[in-house]
Amino acid sequence: MCELDILHDSLYQFCPELHLKRLNSLTLACHALLDCKTLTLTELGRNLPTKARTKHNIKRIDRLLGNRHLHKERLAVYRWHASFICSGNTMPIVLVDWSDIREQKRLMVLRALLQS
Incomplete structure (x- = not known):
């Protein structure tokens, strides 16, 4: 997949x-995610x-998700991703929406979108 190669590079x-x-394990997990139904x-x-x-x-994915070092390194990925997305716009508009999952309003879904 070309997109995953670009992401990896x-x-x-x-x-x-x-x-x-x-x-490499994260890229493989992304590849698997594209083929998954759930x-x-x-x-x-x-x-x-x-x-x-x-x-x-399955054990490999379990180890990847529980990897403490990956959890520490994720902030660098978030920083890169945010700068990549917002590089063209210094004042992006973020649309935030929420809705309740249950009738008693005990669980909520929060969704944020970047307006282009």
Whole structure:
């Protein structure tokens, strides 16, 4: 996939603190996410484009999601992503919307969109 290659190369270039093995695993997880019908750990593991057995792929996704170093490095990815999106506009308009999931208004969904 061309988009994932561009994403991988951009993250490699602009987020040097992101470890290469974690970046590769993250790219594989993104590839699996594009093929998934549902966003679950097991579904991501089942759709990983590797030759390993399914149980090993599920374990790989589990390790990736629980990786403390990746959680520390995510801020660099967020910074890069925000600067990439907002580079053309120094004052972006952010539209925020929320709606309740349950009738008792105990759970809410918050959605933010960047207006182009």
